[in-house]
Amino acid sequence: MNHKRSFKIILLIAAFSLCLTSAGCSPAEVTEAESADTGKDLIVVGFSQVGAESDWRSANSESMRSVFTKENGYELIFEDAQQKQTNQITAIRSFIQQDVDYIVVAPVTETGWDTVLSEAKEAGIPVIIVDRQVEVSDDSLFTCWIGSDFELEGKKVCMWMEKYLTKKGVKPENVHIVDIQGTMGSTAQIGRTKGFDHMAKLYGWDVVTHAPGDFTKSKAIESMFSILRNYDNVNVVYCENDNEALGVIEVLEASGKKCGSDIANGEIMVVSFDGVNKQAVASLKAGQISCIGECNPMHGPRVETVIQKMEAGEEPYKYQYVNEELFTNTDEIPSVMLGGKEYKVTVLK
Numbered sequence: 425m426n427h428k429r430s431f432k433i434i435l436l437i438a439a440f441s442l443c444l445t446s447a448g449c450s451p452a453e454v455t456e457a458e459s460a461d462t463g464k465d466l467i468v469v470g471f472s473q474v475g476a477e478s479d480w481r482s483a484n485s486e487s488m489r490s491v492f493t494k495e496n497g498y499e500l501i502f503e504d505a506q507q508k509q510t511n512q513i514t515a516i517r518s519f520i521q522q523d524v525d526y527i528v529v530a531p532v533t534e535t536g537w538d539t540v541l542s543e544a545k546e547a548g549i550p551v552i553i554v555d556r557q558v559e560v561s562d563d564s565l566f567t568c569w570i571g572s573d574f575e576l577e578g579k580k581v582c583m584w585m586e587k588y589l590t591k592k593g594v595k596p597e598n599v600h601i602v603d604i605q606g607t608m609g610s611t612a613q614i615g616r617t618k619g620f621d622h623m624a625k626l627y628g629w630d631v632v633t634h635a636p637g638d639f640t641k642s643k644a645i646e647s648m649f650s651i652l653r654n655y656d657n658v659n660v661v662y663c664e665n666d667n668e669a670l671g672v673i674e675v676l677e678a679s680g681k682k683c684g685s686d687i688a689n690g691e692i693m694v695v696s697f698d699g700v701n702k703q704a705v706a707s708l709k710a711g712q713i714s715c716i717g718e719c720n721p722m723h724g725p726r727v728e729t730v731i732q733k734m735e736a737g738e739e740p741y742k743y744q745y746v747n748e749e750l751f752t753n754t755d756e757i758p759s760v761m762l763g764g765k766e767y768k769v770t771v772l773k
Contacts, residue, residue, distance in 0.1 A: 466499045467731065470519030471528040474556070475507040477607075478639050478667045479701040484530065484555065484721040491724035507532055507607070513540045520547045526731055527551045533609040534559040541565035552730055554723045556611035563742070567734070570726050570744045572719050574612045578619020580750055580767055581695050581717040583760040585660070586627050588714070591756060594688055596628035601660040602651055604637040604644050604668045612639075612719070616664045616697060632658055637668040644671030652679055659687040661694045666704035666716065669696035673712050683712040685754070699751055709753055709772055718748040 469492050473485050485502070492500035501524065503515035509532050519527050520543055527549050531537065537558045542565060544551050550567040557569055589599060603620050606613035617634070624631050632655050635647035644663065648671065651658060661676075663669040673683050676692055684691035696704060699718040707713045723746070730740045750760065750769045759766050 465497070466494060467497060467526070467735070468499045468501065468522070468524040469526045469528060469731070470501045470503070470515070470522065470524040472503050472505055472512045472515040472519075472530065474505050474512070474530045474532045476504060477507060478665055478698070479704075480665065480698040480719060480721050483700045484723060487722045487724035488528070488727070489724075491728050496728075505532060509533060509536055516540045516544060520544055520549060523547075524549060526734075528727055529553055529558075530555045531558050531611075532556070532607070534611055534614070535609070538562070538565065550734060552727055554727060568730055568740045568742050568744060570723055570730070571611070571746065572615075572748060573745050574615025574719075575619040575622075576615075576762070577697055577717040577719060577748065578616040579623055579762055580760055581662070581697070581715055582620060582623035582627070583762060584715050584750055584752065584757055584769065585693070585695060586623070587757045587760060588685065588754075589687070592686070592688060597630065599627075599629040599660055599687075600632050600655075600657045601629050601662055602632045602655075602658050603634045604647055604661060604663045604672060605634055606637060606639045606664040606668075608636065608638075610639075612697075613664060620662055629660075637664060637671075639665045639667060641667045641671035641674075644668035645675055648672045648675040652676075659692055661692060663694060663696040665719075666696045666698040666701040666713075669694050669704055669713055670701070670707065673707060683707075685711065685714045699749075705751075705772065708751060711753055714752065716751040718751060720746040720748050722746075 471488055476482055492498040505511035505515065512532060516527060517540060527544055529551060534557055538560050541551055541560060545565055553566050553569040555571045558566060601624065603617060605617055633651065635651055637644040637647055661672050663672055672694055676683055682691050683694050685693050687693050693714045695715045696713055697717045697719050699716045700721055704713060708716055726744065733740050750767060751772050752769055753773055755771050757769055759768050
């Protein structure tokens with residue numbers, strides 16, 4: 425149990441004991457006191473969500489809301505930051521003022537958190553980071569982090585592409601690939617871009633360019649139109665989330681190009697990440713998206729497990745990675761091997 429909650433409960437027990445020993449406290453009054461205190465027994469969780477920029481983010485928010493309910497013993501204070509770090513800092517300070525029991529943050533970027541997290545630490549409130557990571561001078565400013573290994577996600581998707589294209593007889597120098605990046609400075613963007621850059625160099629692919637996508641369909645559309653105006657040899661598009669992929673597909677098809685895995689015969693391969701957007705999954709099944717690297721948004725249960733461990737006086741692991749898969753519409757590549765570990769590929773048709 426965190427120190428702040430322990431202190432609250434000690435005060436509550438002391439007040440209740442004083443009431444029992446007081447001559448002026450009737451049984452009826454004790455019952456009323458117990459009823460009044462029932463609400464205070466709820467574990468109060470303040471959650472600062474980065475925004476609602478994608479279907480993945482919406483699923484992530486819903487996962488938190490479905491777990492942290494009054495029926496489950498919680499009060500959830502949810503704040504949407506609308507993609508602004510200043511809004512998140514304001515929300516965290518509001519949580520501190522409201523004396524919440526736990527603070528959960530899905531940070532918009534990695535840097536700029538030392539001051540406000542120091543304030544939370546000084547207030548004795550544990551901070552749980554989810555999804556994207558934070559870069560701080562002192563790791564004790566947050567209790568733990570829960571999320572995806574974004575660099576590994578990128579490497580797995582690239583390895584699937586390499587194995588598939590090699591099997592189809594496509595030489596590395598004939599792979600002309602662009603990277604539509606996510607929100608710059610976010611952990612997902614940093615990791616997926618790093619994984620992509622590492623594997624593209626390893627395999628000898630021609631990296632045509634990197635372009636901003638902001639994890640949104642609209643920005644990906646803008647960037648893809650610009651790419652087609654400036655380059656005529658692109659045959660693979662690496663999108664750092666599904667919303668971007670849908671924008672890219674829209675542009676390619678509007679330009680008279682066909683999305684698919686047969687790049688040797690003029691198709692343009694599109695790969696992406698998340699696996700939550702229903703339209704993207706449908707596009708995968710239809711062959712417009714060749715591979716999706718899953719990014720599991722269901723963080724709510726894992727955050728609750730951490731909180732329950734702390735309530736029991738246990739210390740959670742500092743970094744906790746979620747399990748994730750690869751999705752394709754073909755069974756030609758059943759698995760990929762990275763770092764001595766095999767990752768199964770799930771076929772969706």
